[in-house]
Amino acid sequence: MKTKLFLLFLVVSMIAFGQIPSTISLKNVDGKMVSFSDYPTAKGFIVIFTCNHCPFAKLYPKRLNDLHEKYKELGVPLIAISSMDTISYEDDSYLKMIQKAKKEHYGFPYLYDPTQEVAKLFHAQKTPHAFVIWRNGDHFDIKYSGAIDDNGMHPNEVVNPYIAMAVDDLLQEKDVRIPETLTIGCQIYFRK
Amino acid sequence: MNIQKFLCKKRAQRIDAHLLLLILFSFGCAHSYAQKLPDWTDEIAISKQEELDGQTIILTHYFATWCKPCMEELPVFDCFIKENPTLVVRFICLDLENTPKLSRSIHKLRLPGEVYYLAPTNEHITHISRTWDGTLPFTSIRFPGENTSIELSGKQTSQSLQQLLERHEN
Numbered sequence: 212m213k214t215k216l217f218l219l220f221l222v223v224s225m226i227a228f229g230q231i232p233s234t235i236s237l238k239n240v241d242g243k244m245v246s247f248s249d250y251p252t253a254k255g256f257i258v259i260f261t262c263n264h265c266p267f268a269k270l271y272p273k274r275l276n277d278l279h280e281k282y283k284e285l286g287v288p289l290i291a292i293s294s295m296d297t298i299s300y301e302d303d304s305y306l307k308m309i310q311k312a313k314k315e316h317y318g319f320p321y322l323y324d325p326t327q328e329v330a331k332l333f334h335a336q337k338t339p340h341a342f343v344i345w346r347n348g349d350h351f352d353i354k355y356s357g358a359i360d361d362n363g364m365h366p367n368e369v370v371n372p373y374i375a376m377a378v379d380d381l382l383q384e385k386d387v388r389i390p391e392t393l394t395i396g397c398q399i400y401f402r403k
Numbered sequence: 404m405n406i407q408k409f410l411c412k413k414r415a416q417r418i419d420a421h422l423l424l425l426i427l428f429s430f431g432c433a434h435s436y437a438q439k440l441p442d443w444t445d446e447i448a449i450s451k452q453e454e455l456d457g458q459t460i461i462l463t464h465y466f467a468t469w470c471k472p473c474m475e476e477l478p479v480f481d482c483f484i485k486e487n488p489t490l491v492v493r494f495i496c497l498d499l500e501n502t503p504k505l506s507r508s509i510h511k512l513r514l515p516g517e518v519y520y521l522a523p524t525n526e527h528i529t530h531i532s533r534t535w536d537g538t539l540p541f542t543s544i545r546f547p548g549e550n551t552s553i554e555l556s557g558k559q560t561s562q563s564l565q566q567l568l569e570r571h572e573n
């Protein structure tokens with residue numbers, strides 16, 4: 212009982228300090244469980260909370276594939292997570308996630324968060340909501356939170372590719388220039 | 404014969420006039436159908452503010468047609484504004500693109516106030532409010548003679564808006 216309470220206290224403390232445990236494990240669209248701990252050599256991760264139905268999220272599949280292709284080689288792979296309430300949005304069901312990943316040729320894991328616990332852990336509020344997390348011992352620290360870039364509608368007119376900027380800074384062992392931005396998108400409604 | 408010719412000419416002229424009217428009418432319709440929502444620019448925001456400052460309560464409501472809770476909430480404003488006809492109400496639409504189709508679907512909603520468009524790029528949305536976290540729908544209420552606004556994130560009810568006004572009046 213005491214051990215359980217201690218573990219609970221540990222997780223709550225980590226959440227409060229923007230720390231993400233590496234043991235988080237969610238089901239991928241290929242049916243296998245995926246955890247940050249499956250990537251022992253990863254320096255960090257680009258984590259994108261996204262979904263199928265949201266018009267804003269629909270603007271980004273190609274850009275997500277490009278980010279993953281570029282940064283996985285540098286030790287920062289991309290992981291997408293859907294935490295949408297599938298009762299309110301049928302389009303975000305696990306089955307539809309599988310179809311979406313196939314259609315968009317996702318080269319990265321697209322994980323299903325049915326309990327929405329992982330979204331709560333990150334304080335993810337919308338889709339898309341992007342994070343860059345960086346390894347710090349046995350856990351990861353949130354180094355960036357916000358939008359993927361500053362122009363969803365027109366990829367050619369992006370001035371600030373926030374995610375790429377944050378990862379580039381961290382790879383050069385610098386502080387992240389812009390650690391937080393405003394993100395607009397579809398609200399993740401948490402079931403009560 | 405001359406009379407017949409004269410009548411034919413008159414009829415032809417009348418048909419021409421009708422045709423011209425029809426063309427003008429079609430052009431007018433096509434033009435109105437091709438119209439987009441007016442852009443909500445910083446200049447408009449400032450001029451509107453100066454125009455109304457200190458006179459009345461200004462309610463600015465941010466929404467988008469892709470946002471399910473926003474569309475569910477819109478009828479609330481009908482009821483609320485009927486009960487408070489002196490309010491100045493503006494709806495700012497944050498859809499992905501400002502198209503004539505968007506304008507047509509917005510007009511069908513018959514929103515009780517002026518409707519503007521704001522492109523949801525980070526450049527624009529950061530100007531909405533310093534405290535806004537990007538959640539839609541978002542409502543800002545500014546009371547006469549006050550520099551700050553009351554800001555409400557998420558879906559509201561007619562009652563909650565009414566209570567807010569009453570609380571402020573008291």
